[in-house]
Amino acid sequence: MMKLNTKTRSWTIHIDPEWVAWLVFNLPGEKVNKLTATAMAELDETLDELAADERIKAVAIRSEKQDSFIVGADINELLAIASVAEARTKSELGQRIFAKIAALEVPTVAVIHGACMGGGLELALACDYRLVSDHPKTSLAVPEVNLGILPGWGGTQRLPRLLALPVALKMMLAGKPMSGRAARRVGLADGAVTPAFLADQTRRFVDGVLTPAGVRRVRRRRRRAQRDLLSRLGRTPLGRRFILHRARKDVLNRTHGVYPAPLEIVDVVGRTLRRRLEPAHFAAEAEAFSRLAVTAISRNLVGLFLGSQRMKRRVKGGPDRPTIAAGVVGAGIMGGGIAWALARAGLRVRMKDINWPAVNQGTAAAAGMFKSLVDRRKMTKGAMNLAMHRITGTIDWRGFRPSDIVIEAVVENLKIKHQVLTEIETHVPPTTIIATNTSSLSLRALATPLQHPRRFVGLHFFNPVNRMQLVEVIAGKKTSRDTVLAAAELVRRMGKLPIVVGDCPGFLVNRILLPYLIESTWMFEEGVTTDRIDHALERFGMPMGPLRLVDEVGIDTGYKVAKELESAYGERMHVASVLGDVVDAGTLLGKKSGRGFYLYDNGTPRPNDDANALVSAARERDGVAPIEVTDADIVDRAVLIMVNEAARCLDEGVVDDPELLDMAMVMGTGFAPFRGGLLRYADERGIERVHDRLEELADRYGERFRPAGFLQKLAKRGRRFHAAR
Numbered sequence: 001m002m003k004l005n006t007k008t009r010s011w012t013i014h015i016d017p018e019w020v021a022w023l024v025f026n027l028p029g030e031k032v033n034k035l036t037a038t039a040m041a042e043l044d045e046t047l048d049e050l051a052a053d054e055r056i057k058a059v060a061i062r063s064e065k066q067d068s069f070i071v072g073a074d075i076n077e078l079l080a081i082a083s084v085a086e087a088r089t090k091s092e093l094g095q096r097i098f099a100k101i102a103a104l105e106v107p108t109v110a111v112i113h114g115a116c117m118g119g120g121l122e123l124a125l126a127c128d129y130r131l132v133s134d135h136p137k138t139s140l141a142v143p144e145v146n147l148g149i150l151p152g153w154g155g156t157q158r159l160p161r162l163l164a165l166p167v168a169l170k171m172m173l174a175g176k177p178m179s180g181r182a183a184r185r186v187g188l189a190d191g192a193v194t195p196a197f198l199a200d201q202t203r204r205f206v207d208g209v210l211t212p213a214g215v216r217r218v219r220r221r222r223r224r225a226q227r228d229l230l231s232r233l234g235r236t237p238l239g240r241r242f243i244l245h246r247a248r249k250d251v252l253n254r255t256h257g258v259y260p261a262p263l264e265i266v267d268v269v270g271r272t273l274r275r276r277l278e279p280a281h282f283a284a285e286a287e288a289f290s291r292l293a294v295t296a297i298s299r300n301l302v303g304l305f306l307g308s309q310r311m312k313r314r315v316k317g318g319p320d321r322p323t324i325a326a327g328v329v330g331a332g333i334m335g336g337g338i339a340w341a342l343a344r345a346g347l348r349v350r351m352k353d354i355n356w357p358a359v360n361q362g363t364a365a366a367a368g369m370f371k372s373l374v375d376r377r378k379m380t381k382g383a384m385n386l387a388m389h390r391i392t393g394t395i396d397w398r399g400f401r402p403s404d405i406v407i408e409a410v411v412e413n414l415k416i417k418h419q420v421l422t423e424i425e426t427h428v429p430p431t432t433i434i435a436t437n438t439s440s441l442s443l444r445a446l447a448t449p450l451q452h453p454r455r456f457v458g459l460h461f462f463n464p465v466n467r468m469q470l471v472e473v474i475a476g477k478k479t480s481r482d483t484v485l486a487a488a489e490l491v492r493r494m495g496k497l498p499i500v501v502g503d504c505p506g507f508l509v510n511r512i513l514l515p516y517l518i519e520s521t522w523m524f525e526e527g528v529t530t531d532r533i534d535h536a537l538e539r540f541g542m543p544m545g546p547l548r549l550v551d552e553v554g555i556d557t558g559y560k561v562a563k564e565l566e567s568a569y570g571e572r573m574h575v576a577s578v579l580g581d582v583v584d585a586g587t588l589l590g591k592k593s594g595r596g597f598y599l600y601d602n603g604t605p606r607p608n609d610d611a612n613a614l615v616s617a618a619r620e621r622d623g624v625a626p627i628e629v630t631d632a633d634i635v636d637r638a639v640l641i642m643v644n645e646a647a648r649c650l651d652e653g654v655v656d657d658p659e660l661l662d663m664a665m666v667m668g669t670g671f672a673p674f675r676g677g678l679l680r681y682a683d684e685r686g687i688e689r690v691h692d693r694l695e696e697l698a699d700r701y702g703e704r705f706r707p708a709g710f711l712q713k714l715a716k717r718g719r720r721f722h723a724a725r
């Protein structure tokens, strides 16, 4: 193979004897390929060289990195964009360079193995053809929407022209990755082959598309991918209008209109989706990109993304020998989920409960989670069966001795947990890590009967385990560093994000979230309707209103946690007595019983009159007067009380970094991501203002709002939680 004398460092051209040019991307000094400004400029030059060489018959673009094609543009460069004009220039430049690929007169093929994201996929879309490997590491996505922007290098133009409109919209609006095989199915890829044959198959594919019959074959295959009704509908003007209208409605339902990027995507596609690709269409894309790239929303989302990358790198260094066997004690809602996550990560799992029906329920819950992966084609049936074989159940302690770690997830009761922890200690060697999944008890309180507290750690999974990425790893005063590192490493192996936090009741996330939930029930007791409370906070950007969330968690479960925190933190977490009444009513347990603050009998949940009826009695008993509130009052009472508790957590060192706290609240509670996190929100609103508003709320509603000392200090000194970006 001949190497053409390219001057750039990122791109090289190798020409094979049949005059197929292989354009190879290998960004120097990086593990993955990113389309940095330099790499783009170098691509620009290299494409000119290719275009000038008339001997070349075809161009195949591939990556030199292991298991990775191109992960996208450089996100740090995105954050550095200072003006609308600069953003437009960046978009136009990318469009112009990719247009050079599209304009090459010979067939062009993107050869994709590994991650192909954002700008990487837009580059591939500018090629005539795409071949993918069917390896699990191959995934294709345009995730820009998650960063508050849209694909600005031609993606909004080429994707809906290549794929059925609903598929293209879904890719851009959800930003989710697609496997190589799925890409082949929807027509995004023209072939999917095992990685070892990718080079050979590319050569064969090129030979094919150099003939008119071969080109026809590819076209036919692409058309076949669009034969369903919705795809066909997308080809008529009326059908297009219908699909776009529906997409817009879905976005509004999902986001309450607070995210501009998905709406811009629908809008740009709607305005530009004609047969021919015209410069004005690309200009519309660049315009929309430039508007979005400089919004605070985009900056906040990009900030969170970079934060999560840093978080992944934060606690590194695992145990000397890998964790292979685990025990789970308590096969309830959490135990079943934890067993699933452990088995999925390849561990052998021994799960214990007090009777067989409970064990079976936990095993069935794990099986259900695997099945949902199979249904979504994220796992094969064979892999599921193998994984399920790794979980075995028991009602005694047999089989626990070889465990590298035992996680207890029994009922939230200090006495029972003490007993269970003591038993665990007698059935495993002193080297086995013992973890607790408690939500509200402190490690200090739990550790008292333990002989070897250095190997005792908190592993707080969130519910549902298969959907929640975050796991709090709690380092108690006596927990050894090795134990914390091993626990964090295990969490990472489960594909989740560990955040190490200090020991206190409720740890970080629940300690901050509970005041929000408690405050909402106070407002309910004061006569504000469930609907008003929840809608105000959904419009603020929470994924669901607080009372819906309490229903979701289970009112009895939430009440128990709230009471624990009340006994730990006193007056500022005093629980509204209506919550106790709802629990005492026995039938209103939330979604699981079909009735709570809402009724879940059919379709959309609607407010439950039975819950409302309990309010007046509670009001009388507590001497609470009905109140008039504005939506802003509702939001401030619920959100600023969290800011106040978060300030205390920082002050006490539960976490030392506001960025971690923000990440944890976004990932653990769904706190409005576009606001960049709880503390970022407070910073942007102005600490002094937040402080003054809290004082005002304290005068009106009670001392629980009085600004924490740390917040007072920040306000006095004109400081923020975060360093300015």
Ligand code: NAD
Pocket: 329, 330, 331, 332, 333, 334, 335, 352, 353, 354, 355, 358, 408, 409, 410, 411, 412, 413, 416, 420, 437, 438, 439, 440, 460, 461, 462, 463, 553, 557
């Ligand atoms: P659950 O009631 O669904 O399950 C608890 C299980 O523990 C039951 O199956 C019970 O039979 C079993 N159990 C009780 N005593 C036992 C013993 N001595 N030995 C073995 N098993 C025993 O409860 P859950 O919701 O799964 O909660 C478990 C733990 O996880 C609690 O500490 C809870 O605070 C915590 N947690 C719960 C959630 C949640 O949303 N449910 C979230 C995070 C953490």
